[in-house]
Amino acid sequence: MKKCLSMFVFGGFVVTSINALAADGPILYGKANVSYENQDDGNSDTWKLQSNASRLGVKGAFDTDLAGLEAIYKAEFEISIDDGDKDGQTFSQRNIYGGFKQANLGALIAGKFDTPLKSAQGKVDQFNDLQADIKNIMAGENRTSNIVQYSSPRLFDAVGVSVAVIPGEEQSAGAENDGPADAVSSSFTFENDRFYGSIAYDSDIDDSLEADSSGDSRLNILRTVGKVRLSNFEIGAVYQLAEESDGPGEDTSYLVGGAVNLERWKIKAQYGLTEAETTNEELTLLALGFDYKLASKSKVYAYVSQVEADLADSEDSTFGVGFEHKFSM
Template sequence: MKKNLLAIAVGAAVAMPGLALADGPTVYGKVNVSLENAEFDDGVNPSEDAWELNSNASRLGVKGDFDLDVAGLKAIYQAEFEISVDDGDKGGQTFTQRNIYGGLKGGFGTLKAGKFDTPTKKAQGKIDQFNDIGGDIKNVLSGENRVSNIVQYSTPALGDLVTLNAAFIPAENNDIDGDGDPETGLADTISVSLVAEKDMFYGAIAHDADMTDELITDETGTSPTIDITRVALGLKPGNFEIGALFQTAEETEADGE
Protein backbone atom coordinates (compact mmCIF):
# COMPACT_ATOMS: atom_id res chain seq x y z
CA MET A 1 0.00 0.00 0.00
CA LYS A 2 2.83 2.38 0.76
CA LYS A 3 4.39 1.73 -2.62
CA ASN A 4 1.14 2.52 -4.42
CA LEU A 5 0.71 5.78 -2.56
CA LEU A 6 4.28 6.77 -3.34
CA ALA A 7 3.82 6.05 -7.04
CA ILE A 8 0.68 8.19 -7.15
CA ALA A 9 2.42 11.07 -5.37
CA VAL A 10 5.43 10.99 -7.69
CA GLY A 11 3.21 10.80 -10.77
CA ALA A 12 1.24 13.82 -9.68
CA ALA A 13 4.38 15.84 -9.00
CA VAL A 14 5.92 15.06 -12.38
CA ALA A 15 2.70 16.03 -14.15
CA MET A 16 2.94 19.55 -12.76
CA PRO A 17 5.09 22.13 -14.61
CA GLY A 18 6.26 23.45 -11.25
CA LEU A 19 5.18 23.09 -7.66
CA ALA A 20 5.74 26.31 -5.75
CA LEU A 21 6.12 25.80 -2.03
CA ALA A 22 4.90 28.63 0.19
CA ASP A 23 7.59 31.34 0.27
CA GLY A 24 10.08 28.79 -0.96
CA PRO A 25 11.57 27.17 -4.04
CA THR A 26 9.83 25.78 -7.11
CA VAL A 27 10.19 22.04 -7.54
CA TYR A 28 9.80 20.93 -11.15
CA GLY A 29 10.50 18.04 -13.45
CA LYS A 30 9.99 16.49 -16.86
CA VAL A 31 9.68 12.88 -17.92
CA ASN A 32 10.33 12.48 -21.66
CA VAL A 33 10.20 8.81 -22.65
CA SER A 34 10.07 7.46 -26.19
CA LEU A 35 9.73 3.96 -27.62
CA GLU A 36 11.79 3.90 -30.80
CA ASN A 37 12.70 1.48 -33.54
CA ALA A 38 16.10 2.42 -34.89
CA GLU A 39 18.88 0.99 -37.01
CA PHE A 40 22.44 1.96 -36.08
CA ASP A 41 25.24 2.07 -38.61
CA ASP A 42 28.63 3.34 -37.49
CA GLY A 43 30.26 2.41 -40.79
CA VAL A 44 32.08 -0.50 -39.20
CA ASN A 45 29.57 -2.79 -37.50
CA PRO A 46 26.07 -2.05 -38.78
CA SER A 47 23.34 -3.61 -36.67
CA GLU A 48 19.82 -4.80 -37.26
CA ASP A 49 17.02 -2.48 -36.31
CA ALA A 50 15.96 -2.78 -32.68
CA TRP A 51 13.34 -1.43 -30.32
CA GLU A 52 14.53 0.84 -27.50
CA LEU A 53 12.90 2.67 -24.63
CA ASN A 54 14.77 5.95 -24.21
CA SER A 55 14.73 8.57 -21.48
CA ASN A 56 15.33 11.83 -23.32
CA ALA A 57 16.98 14.16 -20.81
CA SER A 58 14.26 13.57 -18.22
CA ARG A 59 14.98 15.71 -15.19
CA LEU A 60 14.19 16.86 -11.68
CA GLY A 61 15.07 20.26 -10.31
CA VAL A 62 14.55 23.00 -7.79
CA LYS A 63 14.89 26.74 -8.38
CA GLY A 64 13.95 29.98 -6.72
CA ASP A 65 14.97 33.38 -5.43
CA PHE A 66 14.66 35.47 -2.31
CA ASP A 67 15.08 39.13 -1.42
CA LEU A 68 18.31 40.16 0.25
CA ASP A 69 16.88 43.48 1.44
CA VAL A 70 19.99 45.19 0.08
CA ALA A 71 19.78 47.60 -2.88
CA GLY A 72 16.88 45.71 -4.40
CA LEU A 73 18.97 42.59 -4.89
CA LYS A 74 17.67 39.04 -5.05
CA ALA A 75 19.61 35.83 -4.60
CA ILE A 76 18.81 33.27 -7.31
CA TYR A 77 19.56 29.56 -7.46
CA GLN A 78 18.86 26.42 -9.46
CA ALA A 79 19.83 22.77 -9.06
CA GLU A 80 18.76 20.50 -11.89
CA PHE A 81 19.65 16.83 -12.38
CA GLU A 82 19.04 14.42 -15.24
CA ILE A 83 17.39 11.11 -14.41
CA SER A 84 17.21 7.99 -16.58
CA VAL A 85 13.60 6.88 -16.50
CA ASP A 86 14.23 3.86 -18.74
CA ASP A 87 16.88 1.94 -16.77
CA GLY A 88 17.97 4.22 -13.92
CA ASP A 89 21.53 4.27 -15.26
CA LYS A 90 23.12 7.48 -16.56
CA GLY A 91 26.76 6.64 -17.12
CA GLY A 92 26.82 4.49 -14.02
CA GLN A 93 25.02 7.10 -11.91
CA THR A 94 21.43 7.65 -10.88
CA PHE A 95 21.61 11.45 -11.21
CA THR A 96 23.85 13.58 -13.42
CA GLN A 97 24.33 17.32 -13.16
CA ARG A 98 22.55 19.64 -15.56
CA ASN A 99 22.20 23.37 -14.88
CA ILE A 100 23.27 24.25 -11.35
CA TYR A 101 24.14 27.76 -10.23
CA GLY A 102 23.80 30.51 -7.66
CA GLY A 103 23.78 34.25 -8.28
CA LEU A 104 22.38 37.74 -7.87
CA LYS A 105 19.66 39.59 -9.77
CA GLY A 106 18.75 43.27 -9.64
CA GLY A 107 18.34 46.41 -11.67
CA PHE A 108 21.89 45.95 -13.00
CA GLY A 109 21.01 42.59 -14.58
CA THR A 110 21.86 39.03 -13.55
CA LEU A 111 25.17 37.57 -12.37
CA LYS A 112 25.45 33.82 -11.83
CA ALA A 113 28.13 31.14 -11.48
CA GLY A 114 28.22 27.36 -11.55
CA LYS A 115 27.65 24.80 -14.32
CA PHE A 116 25.12 25.65 -17.02
CA ASP A 117 24.48 26.17 -20.74
CA THR A 118 26.75 28.66 -22.47
CA PRO A 119 25.28 31.80 -24.09
CA THR A 120 26.04 30.27 -27.49
CA LYS A 121 24.05 27.13 -26.70
CA LYS A 122 21.13 29.20 -25.39
CA ALA A 123 21.28 31.39 -28.52
CA GLN A 124 19.58 28.68 -30.55
CA GLY A 125 16.34 29.62 -28.81
CA LYS A 126 13.67 27.14 -29.89
CA ILE A 127 15.09 26.59 -33.38
CA ASP A 128 15.89 22.95 -32.59
CA GLN A 129 12.53 21.16 -32.89
CA PHE A 130 14.14 17.81 -32.01
CA ASN A 131 15.63 18.95 -28.69
CA ASP A 132 16.56 16.14 -26.27
CA ILE A 133 15.79 13.30 -28.72
CA GLY A 134 17.95 11.55 -31.32
CA GLY A 135 17.67 14.40 -33.82
CA ASP A 136 19.01 16.99 -31.35
CA ILE A 137 21.35 19.42 -33.12
CA LYS A 138 24.05 18.58 -30.57
CA ASN A 139 24.66 15.51 -32.75
CA VAL A 140 25.26 17.71 -35.80
CA LEU A 141 26.63 21.06 -34.64
CA SER A 142 29.29 21.99 -32.13
CA GLY A 143 28.46 24.73 -29.63
CA GLU A 144 25.87 22.76 -27.64
CA ASN A 145 27.90 22.95 -24.46
CA ARG A 146 27.01 22.91 -20.78
CA VAL A 147 30.25 23.83 -19.01
CA SER A 148 31.64 23.83 -15.49
CA ASN A 149 33.23 26.78 -13.67
CA ILE A 150 31.33 29.35 -15.74
CA VAL A 151 30.54 32.91 -14.62
CA GLN A 152 27.97 34.86 -16.63
CA TYR A 153 26.56 38.38 -16.64
CA SER A 154 23.31 39.22 -18.46
CA THR A 155 22.01 42.74 -18.93
CA PRO A 156 18.39 43.68 -18.38
CA ALA A 157 16.36 43.75 -21.60
CA LEU A 158 17.56 46.94 -23.27
CA GLY A 159 14.64 48.79 -24.83
CA ASP A 160 12.51 45.77 -23.91
CA LEU A 161 14.17 44.03 -26.87
CA VAL A 162 17.90 43.21 -26.63
CA THR A 163 19.85 41.27 -23.98
CA LEU A 164 23.61 40.88 -23.85
CA ASN A 165 25.02 37.73 -22.23
CA ALA A 166 28.74 37.45 -21.52
CA ALA A 167 30.44 34.51 -19.81
CA PHE A 168 33.99 33.49 -18.97
CA ILE A 169 35.41 30.14 -17.93
CA PRO A 170 38.78 29.78 -16.16
CA ALA A 171 40.62 26.60 -17.16
CA GLU A 172 41.76 26.08 -13.56
CA ASN A 173 45.29 24.96 -14.37
CA ASN A 174 44.26 22.62 -17.20
CA ASP A 175 45.95 22.63 -20.61
CA ILE A 176 42.94 23.26 -22.83
CA ASP A 177 44.83 24.46 -25.93
CA GLY A 178 47.24 21.53 -26.11
CA ASP A 179 50.44 23.57 -26.01
CA GLY A 180 51.83 21.72 -22.99
CA ASP A 181 51.36 24.63 -20.58
CA PRO A 182 48.37 24.75 -18.19
CA GLU A 183 46.08 27.78 -18.43
CA THR A 184 45.74 29.82 -15.26
CA GLY A 185 43.82 32.87 -16.47
CA LEU A 186 40.43 34.22 -15.45
CA ALA A 187 38.88 34.01 -18.93
CA ASP A 188 40.67 31.18 -20.75
CA THR A 189 37.39 30.50 -22.57
CA ILE A 190 34.67 33.05 -23.36
CA SER A 191 31.10 32.82 -24.65
CA VAL A 192 28.96 35.84 -25.57
CA SER A 193 25.60 36.40 -27.21
CA LEU A 194 23.32 39.25 -28.23
CA VAL A 195 19.66 38.22 -28.21
CA ALA A 196 16.70 40.19 -29.57
CA GLU A 197 13.21 39.00 -28.72
CA LYS A 198 9.93 40.81 -29.29
CA ASP A 199 6.44 39.43 -29.83
CA MET A 200 6.73 36.76 -32.55
CA PHE A 201 10.35 37.60 -33.52
CA TYR A 202 13.52 35.99 -32.19
CA GLY A 203 17.09 36.67 -33.29
CA ALA A 204 20.52 35.99 -31.81
CA ILE A 205 24.20 36.14 -32.66
CA ALA A 206 26.77 34.39 -30.46
CA HIS A 207 30.47 33.59 -30.34
CA ASP A 208 32.68 31.18 -28.39
CA ALA A 209 36.46 31.52 -28.21
CA ASP A 210 38.80 28.71 -27.12
CA MET A 211 35.88 26.42 -26.35
CA THR A 212 36.47 22.74 -25.61
CA ASP A 213 33.97 20.77 -27.68
CA GLU A 214 33.67 17.05 -28.36
CA LEU A 215 32.12 17.57 -31.79
CA ILE A 216 35.04 18.60 -34.01
CA THR A 217 35.02 17.75 -37.73
CA ASP A 218 37.63 18.24 -40.47
CA GLU A 219 40.42 18.18 -37.91
CA THR A 220 43.70 19.34 -39.44
CA GLY A 221 45.87 20.06 -36.39
CA THR A 222 46.26 19.19 -32.74
CA SER A 223 44.13 22.06 -31.41
CA PRO A 224 41.57 20.67 -28.94
CA THR A 225 39.64 23.98 -28.75
CA ILE A 226 37.48 25.70 -31.33
CA ASP A 227 36.01 29.11 -32.08
CA ILE A 228 32.30 29.17 -32.89
CA THR A 229 30.07 31.85 -34.42
CA ARG A 230 26.31 31.22 -34.47
CA VAL A 231 23.37 33.18 -35.91
CA ALA A 232 19.74 32.19 -35.26
CA LEU A 233 16.47 33.69 -36.50
CA GLY A 234 12.94 32.63 -35.68
CA LEU A 235 9.32 33.68 -36.17
CA LYS A 236 6.27 32.41 -34.30
CA PRO A 237 3.02 33.77 -35.73
CA GLY A 238 0.39 32.06 -33.63
CA ASN A 239 0.93 28.32 -33.33
CA PHE A 240 3.20 28.17 -36.38
CA GLU A 241 6.98 28.31 -35.94
CA ILE A 242 9.74 28.79 -38.48
CA GLY A 243 13.42 29.17 -37.73
CA ALA A 244 16.91 29.00 -39.19
CA LEU A 245 20.37 28.64 -37.72
CA PHE A 246 23.75 29.21 -39.40
CA GLN A 247 27.07 28.48 -37.75
CA THR A 248 30.79 28.23 -38.42
CA ALA A 249 33.23 26.40 -36.14
CA GLU A 250 36.99 26.24 -36.62
CA GLU A 251 39.97 25.04 -34.68
CA THR A 252 41.53 27.78 -32.59
CA GLU A 253 45.14 26.91 -33.44
CA ALA A 254 44.68 25.11 -36.78
CA ASP A 255 42.74 25.26 -40.04
CA GLY A 256 40.06 22.62 -39.48
CA GLU A 257 36.46 23.82 -39.73
Protein backbone atom coordinates in the same frame (compact mmCIF):
# COMPACT_ATOMS: atom_id res chain seq x y z
CA MET B 1 -19.36 24.64 18.60
CA LYS B 2 -16.24 26.38 19.98
CA LYS B 3 -14.21 23.25 19.31
CA CYS B 4 -15.35 23.10 15.69
CA LEU B 5 -14.64 26.81 15.25
CA SER B 6 -11.14 26.40 16.73
CA MET B 7 -10.39 23.50 14.39
CA PHE B 8 -11.61 25.50 11.42
CA VAL B 9 -9.41 28.48 12.34
CA PHE B 10 -6.39 26.23 12.95
CA GLY B 11 -6.92 24.41 9.65
CA GLY B 12 -7.16 27.69 7.80
CA PHE B 13 -3.95 28.89 9.43
CA VAL B 14 -2.08 25.72 8.38
CA VAL B 15 -3.29 25.94 4.76
CA THR B 16 -2.40 29.63 4.59
CA SER B 17 1.07 28.95 6.02
CA ILE B 18 1.73 26.13 3.52
CA ASN B 19 0.62 28.30 0.62
CA ALA B 20 2.83 31.15 1.81
CA LEU B 21 5.79 28.79 2.13
CA ALA B 22 5.18 27.41 -1.35
CA ALA B 23 4.94 30.92 -2.78
CA ASP B 24 8.17 32.20 -1.15
CA GLY B 25 10.20 29.00 -1.00
CA PRO B 26 12.07 27.00 -3.66
CA ILE B 27 10.28 25.58 -6.70
CA LEU B 28 10.56 21.88 -7.39
CA TYR B 29 10.22 21.16 -11.10
CA GLY B 30 10.97 18.52 -13.67
CA LYS B 31 10.21 16.82 -16.93
CA ALA B 32 9.51 13.22 -17.91
CA ASN B 33 10.25 12.63 -21.59
CA VAL B 34 10.06 8.96 -22.54
CA SER B 35 10.00 7.41 -26.01
CA TYR B 36 9.88 3.91 -27.42
CA GLU B 37 12.17 3.86 -30.44
CA ASN B 38 13.44 1.71 -33.25
CA GLN B 39 17.06 2.64 -34.02
CA ASP B 40 18.88 1.35 -37.10
CA ASP B 41 22.53 2.27 -37.72
CA GLY B 42 22.91 0.08 -40.81
CA ASN B 43 24.56 -2.73 -38.86
CA SER B 44 21.99 -3.40 -36.15
CA ASP B 45 18.29 -2.74 -35.79
CA THR B 46 16.96 -2.58 -32.22
CA TRP B 47 14.10 -1.25 -30.11
CA LYS B 48 14.92 0.94 -27.11
CA LEU B 49 13.16 2.81 -24.34
CA GLN B 50 14.74 6.28 -24.17
CA SER B 51 14.65 8.80 -21.32
CA ASN B 52 15.54 11.86 -23.48
CA ALA B 53 17.14 14.10 -20.86
CA SER B 54 14.32 13.72 -18.33
CA ARG B 55 15.15 15.87 -15.34
CA LEU B 56 14.44 16.93 -11.79
CA GLY B 57 15.44 20.24 -10.28
CA VAL B 58 14.94 22.91 -7.67
CA LYS B 59 15.28 26.65 -8.19
CA GLY B 60 14.40 29.82 -6.37
CA ALA B 61 15.26 33.30 -5.18
CA PHE B 62 15.05 35.26 -1.96
CA ASP B 63 15.66 38.85 -0.93
CA THR B 64 18.95 39.85 0.66
CA ASP B 65 19.36 42.67 3.19
CA LEU B 66 20.37 45.00 0.35
CA ALA B 67 17.32 46.65 -1.19
CA GLY B 68 16.43 45.19 -4.59
CA LEU B 69 19.11 42.50 -4.54
CA GLU B 70 18.01 38.86 -4.78
CA ALA B 71 20.01 35.71 -4.16
CA ILE B 72 19.21 33.16 -6.89
CA TYR B 73 19.99 29.47 -7.22
CA LYS B 74 19.26 26.41 -9.33
CA ALA B 75 20.19 22.73 -9.09
CA GLU B 76 19.04 20.53 -11.97
CA PHE B 77 19.83 16.85 -12.54
CA GLU B 78 19.15 14.46 -15.38
CA ILE B 79 17.33 11.28 -14.40
CA SER B 80 17.06 8.10 -16.46
CA ILE B 81 13.46 6.98 -16.33
CA ASP B 82 14.12 3.98 -18.57
CA ASP B 83 16.67 2.11 -16.42
CA GLY B 84 17.75 4.47 -13.63
CA ASP B 85 21.32 4.52 -14.93
CA LYS B 86 22.85 7.68 -16.38
CA ASP B 87 26.47 6.82 -17.21
CA GLY B 88 26.75 4.79 -14.01
CA GLN B 89 24.93 7.35 -11.87
CA THR B 90 21.38 7.81 -10.65
CA PHE B 91 21.60 11.59 -11.15
CA SER B 92 23.73 13.45 -13.67
CA GLN B 93 24.42 17.15 -13.19
CA ARG B 94 22.83 19.55 -15.65
CA ASN B 95 22.58 23.29 -14.94
CA ILE B 96 23.65 24.12 -11.39
CA TYR B 97 24.50 27.60 -10.18
CA GLY B 98 24.16 30.27 -7.54
CA GLY B 99 24.34 34.03 -7.82
CA PHE B 100 22.61 37.38 -7.53
CA LYS B 101 20.03 39.36 -9.48
CA GLN B 102 19.02 43.02 -9.45
CA ALA B 103 16.17 44.23 -11.64
CA ASN B 104 18.01 47.23 -13.07
CA LEU B 105 21.53 45.76 -13.16
CA GLY B 106 21.02 42.17 -14.35
CA ALA B 107 22.20 38.80 -13.01
CA LEU B 108 25.57 37.31 -12.08
CA ILE B 109 25.79 33.52 -11.67
CA ALA B 110 28.57 30.95 -11.26
CA GLY B 111 28.62 27.16 -11.53
CA LYS B 112 28.10 24.65 -14.34
CA PHE B 113 25.51 25.46 -17.02
CA ASP B 114 24.81 25.98 -20.73
CA THR B 115 27.04 28.55 -22.41
CA PRO B 116 25.43 31.70 -23.85
CA LEU B 117 26.10 30.33 -27.35
CA LYS B 118 24.20 27.12 -26.64
CA SER B 119 21.31 29.03 -25.04
CA ALA B 120 21.23 31.38 -28.04
CA GLN B 121 19.54 28.69 -30.14
CA GLY B 122 16.31 29.55 -28.29
CA LYS B 123 13.58 27.14 -29.39
CA VAL B 124 14.66 26.79 -33.02
CA ASP B 125 15.51 23.09 -32.57
CA GLN B 126 12.17 21.35 -33.16
CA PHE B 127 13.50 17.98 -31.93
CA ASN B 128 15.49 19.02 -28.87
CA ASP B 129 16.69 16.09 -26.68
CA LEU B 130 15.64 13.50 -29.30
CA GLN B 131 17.78 11.64 -31.87
CA ALA B 132 17.23 14.55 -34.28
CA ASP B 133 18.73 17.11 -31.88
CA ILE B 134 21.05 19.58 -33.63
CA LYS B 135 23.91 18.46 -31.35
CA ASN B 136 24.26 15.41 -33.63
CA ILE B 137 25.63 17.56 -36.47
CA MET B 138 26.80 20.83 -34.84
CA ALA B 139 29.48 21.77 -32.36
CA GLY B 140 28.75 24.37 -29.69
CA GLU B 141 26.14 22.53 -27.64
CA ASN B 142 28.20 22.87 -24.47
CA ARG B 143 27.32 22.75 -20.79
CA THR B 144 30.52 24.03 -19.21
CA SER B 145 32.03 23.69 -15.74
CA ASN B 146 33.68 26.53 -13.81
CA ILE B 147 31.76 29.23 -15.64
CA VAL B 148 30.88 32.76 -14.47
CA GLN B 149 28.22 34.64 -16.40
CA TYR B 150 26.72 38.13 -16.43
CA SER B 151 23.32 38.66 -18.09
CA SER B 152 21.87 42.11 -18.61
CA PRO B 153 18.26 42.96 -17.78
CA ARG B 154 15.88 42.87 -20.76
CA LEU B 155 16.38 46.21 -22.45
CA PHE B 156 13.18 47.66 -23.95
CA ASP B 157 11.58 44.31 -22.97
CA ALA B 158 13.28 42.76 -26.01
CA VAL B 159 17.09 42.90 -25.97
CA GLY B 160 19.44 40.82 -23.82
CA VAL B 161 23.22 40.43 -23.56
CA SER B 162 25.11 37.62 -21.82
CA VAL B 163 28.87 37.24 -21.35
CA ALA B 164 30.52 34.24 -19.67
CA VAL B 165 34.17 33.56 -18.79
CA ILE B 166 35.71 30.16 -18.05
CA PRO B 167 39.11 29.86 -16.29
CA GLY B 168 41.21 26.90 -17.42
CA GLU B 169 42.27 26.06 -13.85
CA GLU B 170 45.50 24.37 -14.98
CA GLN B 171 48.15 24.51 -12.23
CA SER B 172 51.06 22.62 -13.79
CA ALA B 173 54.29 24.43 -14.62
CA GLY B 174 54.08 26.24 -17.94
CA ALA B 175 50.33 25.71 -18.22
CA GLU B 176 48.68 27.77 -20.95
CA ASN B 177 45.18 27.74 -19.46
CA ASP B 178 45.68 29.30 -16.04
CA GLY B 179 44.13 32.73 -16.54
CA PRO B 180 40.83 34.27 -15.35
CA ALA B 181 39.18 33.94 -18.78
CA ASP B 182 40.85 31.26 -20.91
CA ALA B 183 37.56 30.77 -22.74
CA VAL B 184 34.74 33.24 -23.37
CA SER B 185 31.16 32.79 -24.57
CA SER B 186 28.79 35.65 -25.34
CA SER B 187 25.42 36.29 -26.95
CA PHE B 188 23.13 39.11 -28.05
CA THR B 189 19.42 38.27 -28.33
CA PHE B 190 16.29 40.06 -29.50
CA GLU B 191 12.77 38.73 -28.97
CA ASN B 192 9.22 39.99 -29.31
CA ASP B 193 5.86 38.31 -29.94
CA ARG B 194 6.69 37.37 -33.54
CA PHE B 195 10.46 37.22 -33.89
CA TYR B 196 13.46 35.75 -32.08
CA GLY B 197 16.98 36.46 -33.21
CA SER B 198 20.45 36.02 -31.74
CA ILE B 199 24.12 36.21 -32.55
CA ALA B 200 26.63 34.42 -30.32
CA TYR B 201 30.35 33.79 -30.23
CA ASP B 202 32.58 31.29 -28.39
CA SER B 203 36.33 31.82 -28.06
CA ASP B 204 38.68 28.93 -27.17
CA ILE B 205 35.88 26.66 -25.90
CA ASP B 206 36.76 23.02 -25.21
CA ASP B 207 34.83 21.11 -27.88
CA SER B 208 35.28 19.06 -31.05
CA LEU B 209 34.21 19.53 -34.65
CA GLU B 210 31.28 17.25 -35.46
CA ALA B 211 32.35 16.64 -39.08
CA ASP B 212 36.03 16.13 -38.27
CA SER B 213 37.48 13.10 -36.45
CA SER B 214 40.52 14.96 -35.10
CA GLY B 215 39.15 14.74 -31.55
CA ASP B 216 38.79 17.27 -28.74
CA SER B 217 40.15 20.72 -29.40
CA ARG B 218 39.55 24.37 -28.63
CA LEU B 219 37.06 26.02 -30.94
CA ASN B 220 36.03 29.50 -31.99
CA ILE B 221 32.35 29.41 -32.95
CA LEU B 222 30.07 32.01 -34.52
CA ARG B 223 26.34 31.23 -34.41
CA THR B 224 23.40 33.24 -35.75
CA VAL B 225 19.78 32.26 -35.16
CA GLY B 226 16.43 33.54 -36.37
CA LYS B 227 12.85 32.41 -35.83
CA VAL B 228 9.59 33.93 -37.06
CA ARG B 229 6.12 33.16 -35.69
CA LEU B 230 3.13 34.09 -37.86
CA SER B 231 -0.36 32.97 -36.87
CA ASN B 232 -0.19 29.14 -36.80
CA PHE B 233 3.19 28.93 -38.52
CA GLU B 234 6.75 29.10 -37.24
CA ILE B 235 10.03 28.82 -39.11
CA GLY B 236 13.58 29.07 -37.84
CA ALA B 237 17.14 28.86 -39.11
CA VAL B 238 20.69 28.56 -37.76
CA TYR B 239 23.98 29.39 -39.44
CA GLN B 240 27.21 28.44 -37.70
CA LEU B 241 30.92 28.60 -38.40
CA ALA B 242 33.17 26.56 -36.07
CA GLU B 243 36.95 26.51 -36.41
CA GLU B 244 39.85 25.16 -34.38
CA SER B 245 41.61 28.02 -32.62
CA ASP B 246 45.01 26.34 -33.06
CA GLY B 247 44.48 24.22 -36.19
CA PRO B 248 43.12 24.12 -39.73
CA GLY B 249 39.83 22.36 -38.99
CA GLU B 250 36.61 24.20 -39.85
CA ASP B 251 32.92 23.23 -39.98
CA THR B 252 30.15 25.23 -41.62
CA SER B 253 26.64 24.31 -40.49
CA TYR B 254 23.12 25.19 -41.58
CA LEU B 255 19.77 24.27 -40.10
CA VAL B 256 16.22 25.13 -41.09
CA GLY B 257 13.08 23.91 -39.37
CA GLY B 258 9.45 24.79 -39.01
CA ALA B 259 6.07 23.79 -37.68
CA VAL B 260 2.35 24.23 -38.21
CA ASN B 261 0.15 24.49 -35.11
CA LEU B 262 -3.43 23.24 -35.55
CA GLU B 263 -5.26 23.48 -32.20
CA ARG B 264 -3.85 20.48 -30.26
CA TRP B 265 -1.70 19.26 -33.15
CA LYS B 266 1.78 20.41 -34.10
CA ILE B 267 3.33 19.12 -37.33
CA LYS B 268 7.07 19.82 -37.57
CA ALA B 269 10.11 19.18 -39.76
CA GLN B 270 13.83 19.92 -39.66
CA TYR B 271 16.82 19.73 -42.01
CA GLY B 272 20.47 20.34 -41.15
CA LEU B 273 23.81 20.17 -42.94
CA THR B 274 27.41 20.41 -41.70
CA GLU B 275 30.35 20.58 -44.11
CA ALA B 276 33.98 20.05 -43.05
CA GLU B 277 36.48 22.14 -44.97
CA THR B 278 39.54 19.98 -44.28
CA THR B 279 38.06 16.47 -44.62
CA ASN B 280 35.20 17.19 -47.05
CA GLU B 281 32.91 15.19 -44.77
CA GLU B 282 29.22 16.07 -44.85
CA LEU B 283 26.73 15.41 -42.08
CA THR B 284 23.03 15.70 -42.82
CA LEU B 285 20.04 15.59 -40.51
CA LEU B 286 16.44 15.13 -41.60
CA ALA B 287 13.44 14.78 -39.26
CA LEU B 288 9.65 14.82 -39.45
CA GLY B 289 7.20 14.49 -36.56
CA PHE B 290 4.05 15.59 -34.81
CA ASP B 291 2.94 16.44 -31.28
CA TYR B 292 -0.54 16.13 -29.80
CA LYS B 293 -1.17 18.28 -26.73
CA LEU B 294 -3.05 16.55 -23.89
CA ALA B 295 -2.78 19.53 -21.54
CA SER B 296 -0.74 22.71 -21.26
CA LYS B 297 2.21 20.71 -19.88
CA SER B 298 1.61 17.28 -21.38
CA LYS B 299 1.87 15.87 -24.90
CA VAL B 300 2.35 12.69 -26.89
CA TYR B 301 4.47 12.61 -30.03
CA ALA B 302 5.87 10.55 -32.88
CA TYR B 303 8.81 11.23 -35.17
CA VAL B 304 11.22 9.80 -37.73
CA SER B 305 14.78 11.01 -38.24
CA GLN B 306 17.93 10.25 -40.16
CA VAL B 307 21.51 11.38 -39.47
CA GLU B 308 23.96 10.54 -42.24
CA ALA B 309 27.74 10.92 -42.66
CA ASP B 310 28.77 10.94 -46.32
CA LEU B 311 32.45 9.88 -46.31
CA ALA B 312 32.06 7.61 -43.30
CA ASP B 313 29.18 5.95 -45.14
CA SER B 314 27.06 5.76 -41.98
CA GLU B 315 23.35 6.29 -41.56
CA ASP B 316 21.39 6.33 -38.30
CA SER B 317 17.62 6.09 -38.70
CA THR B 318 15.11 6.38 -35.86
CA PHE B 319 11.37 5.96 -35.47
CA GLY B 320 9.94 6.83 -32.09
CA VAL B 321 6.70 7.41 -30.20
CA GLY B 322 6.62 8.95 -26.76
CA PHE B 323 5.23 11.39 -24.23
CA GLU B 324 6.41 14.43 -22.31
CA HIS B 325 5.06 15.68 -18.98
CA LYS B 326 6.33 18.88 -17.33
CA PHE B 327 5.61 19.62 -13.66
CA SER B 328 6.37 22.15 -10.95
CA MET B 329 5.28 22.79 -7.38
